[in-house]
Amino acid sequence: xxxxxxxxxxxxxxxxxxxxxxxxxxxxxxxxxxxxxxxxxxxxxxxxxxxxxxxxxxxxxxxxxxxxxxxxxxxxxxxxxxxxxxxxxxxxxxxxxxxxxxxxxxxxxxxxxxxxxxxxxxxxxxxxxxxxxxxxxxxxxxxxxxxxxxxxxxxxxxxxxxxxxxxxxxxxxxxxxxxxxxxxxxxxxxxxxxxxxxxxxxxxxxxxxxxxxxxxxxxxxxxxxxxxxxxxxxxxxxxxxxxxxxxxxxx
Amino acid sequence: xxxxxxxxxxxxxxxxxxxxxxxxxxxxxxxxxxxxxxxxxxxxxxxxxxxxxxxxxxxxxxxxxxxxxxxxxxxxxxxxxxxxxxxxxxxxxxxxxxxxxxxxxxxxxxxxxxxxxxxxxxxxxxxxxxxxxxxxxxxxxxxxxxxxxxxxxxxxxxxxxxxxxxxxxxxxxxxxxxxxxxxxxxxxxxxxxxxxxxxxxxxxxxxxxxxxxxxxxxxxxxxxxxxxxxxxxxxxxxxxxxxxxxxxxxxx
Numbered sequence: 001x002x003x004x005x006x007x008x009x010x011x012x013x014x015x016x017x018x019x020x021x022x023x024x025x026x027x028x029x030x031x032x033x034x035x036x037x038x039x040x041x042x043x044x045x046x047x048x049x050x051x052x053x054x055x056x057x058x059x060x061x062x063x064x065x066x067x068x069x070x071x072x073x074x075x076x077x078x079x080x081x082x083x084x085x086x087x088x089x090x091x092x093x094x095x096x097x098x099x100x101x102x103x104x105x106x107x108x109x110x111x112x113x114x115x116x117x118x119x120x121x122x123x124x125x126x127x128x129x130x131x132x133x134x135x136x137x138x139x140x141x142x143x144x145x146x147x148x149x150x151x152x153x154x155x156x157x158x159x160x161x162x163x164x165x166x167x168x169x170x171x172x173x174x175x176x177x178x179x180x181x182x183x184x185x186x187x188x189x190x191x192x193x194x195x196x197x198x199x200x201x202x203x204x205x206x207x208x209x210x211x212x213x214x215x216x217x218x219x220x221x222x223x224x225x226x227x228x229x230x231x232x233x234x235x236x237x238x239x240x241x242x243x244x245x246x247x248x249x250x251x
Numbered sequence: 252x253x254x255x256x257x258x259x260x261x262x263x264x265x266x267x268x269x270x271x272x273x274x275x276x277x278x279x280x281x282x283x284x285x286x287x288x289x290x291x292x293x294x295x296x297x298x299x300x301x302x303x304x305x306x307x308x309x310x311x312x313x314x315x316x317x318x319x320x321x322x323x324x325x326x327x328x329x330x331x332x333x334x335x336x337x338x339x340x341x342x343x344x345x346x347x348x349x350x351x352x353x354x355x356x357x358x359x360x361x362x363x364x365x366x367x368x369x370x371x372x373x374x375x376x377x378x379x380x381x382x383x384x385x386x387x388x389x390x391x392x393x394x395x396x397x398x399x400x401x402x403x404x405x406x407x408x409x410x411x412x413x414x415x416x417x418x419x420x421x422x423x424x425x426x427x428x429x430x431x432x433x434x435x436x437x438x439x440x441x442x443x444x445x446x447x448x449x450x451x452x453x454x455x456x457x458x459x460x461x462x463x464x465x466x467x468x469x470x471x472x473x474x475x476x477x478x479x480x481x482x483x484x485x486x487x488x489x490x491x492x493x494x495x496x497x498x499x500x501x502x503x
Contacts (some may be wrong), residue, residue, distance in 0.1 A: 079404070
């Protein structure tokens with residue numbers, strides 16, 4: 001799915017005061033592209049993502065989401081927390097999207113189990129989320145998004161609550177899935193290294209109002225393993241983005 | 252190990268109180284008229300049981316309680332859900348509920364007897380009213396406590412209104428509603444016995460009242476222990492039910 005927003009602004013009221021969450025955003029995410037949005041807290045990244053998902057109406061401007069072949073419009077969100085329904089088991093959570101598509105119970109299970117097994121959740125199908133670690137929960141959420149016949153994934157700091165090692169593991173797993181499926185991914189994070197490692201392109205947002213202030217295309221060769229983090233090329237991209245971030249937040 | 256520890260922790264206070272009771276009554280420190288020895292209470296309990304009086308009292312209390320509880324809780328949950336779903340319903344019911352909440356429900360009994368006669372109806376409606384208030388507030392809280400994130404998530408996956416209700420709203424609200432149902436059951440039992448006590452009815456409350464009137468403290472204690480035992484059983488039963496109905500809750 002190609003996602004385009006033109007001249008996009010979102011305002012809302014908080015305690016009666018108008019807040020300009022995002023302003024004048026022009027963004028074009030290509031089919032199959034992995035794009036990350038980084039920025040300090042309160043720069044409107046989450047608002048932008050929810051607007052792309054259609055959960056928030058833009059105050060001005062447009063969001064255009066072009067399905068692959070005029071099919072249904074399916075862009076799924078993955079949240080940082082509360083990403084799973086606490087009252088559903090792992091299997092029920094993972095197959096929720098297919099259930100909403102009207103897929104029967106048998107085929108739903110067939111679609112979910114191999115992927116859950118691959119992520120080490122094979123023995124946990126009947127568990128409830130409160131019995132899982134944060135990393136396992138996020139894996140289930142990612143499996144759910146990937147098997148629900150998505151055209152794009154919109155991920156809102158999905159790994160922010162993870163410890164460093166689990167985060168590295170999930171980044172690796174996400175990249176593998178993305179390489180196989182080639183779905184468009186818009187990934188919001190405040191972790192610069194995560195953004196660089198994962199993405200084809202990184203955009204930097206500044207707060208109040210949230211605008212795009214810098215953009216960097218990441219040319220580093222894929223697949224990118226953990227060692228990429230100390231490559232000179234990686235470090236120079238990181239330096240440039242850090243400067244942009246610093247300028248934007250006036251730190 | 253853990254189980255034994257839990258049992259020990261839960262029972263040391265009742266056991267110590269029991270020991271104190273035995274000590275006080277066998278040493279002759281208190282007049283048996285005020286505090287009968289456990290053996291005497293047990294004998295009176297067995298006598299009432301063998302005559303069927305105890306079962307009859309329990310039966311009558313439970314029937315009124317169950318009827319009032321089911322009516323009141325059903326209505327209360329519905330009203331609470333409606334209040335959670337509609338600002339209009341909430342604003343309309345709010346004054347009535349806050350007025351009733353602060354009123355000692357028992358003080359409504361004379362009025363209800365005037366309106367509904369002297370049969371079971373006034374007792375039953377008082378129990379129902381008590382349950383209604385508790386469960387309505389719980390259901391309202393339950394609906395208001397649902398995180399918008401879950402609704403967004405379901406919508407994002409294409410869930411319609413009905414699917415959101417069955418997959419998100421209903422299960423998300425269930426744990427809090429259950430807490431209300433559990434609270435209401437205890438209140439219902441207490442209210443039933445209180446009404447029996449003041450209206451000279453049979454039932455466990457009646458048993459206690461008659462015992463007090465005739466200075467049979469042993470029977471008084473039988474009544475009190477019966478009431479306490481019923482309360483505990485009820486609580487355990489609802490806990491069980493809750494675990495079945497809400498299996499996703501983390502152990503508290």
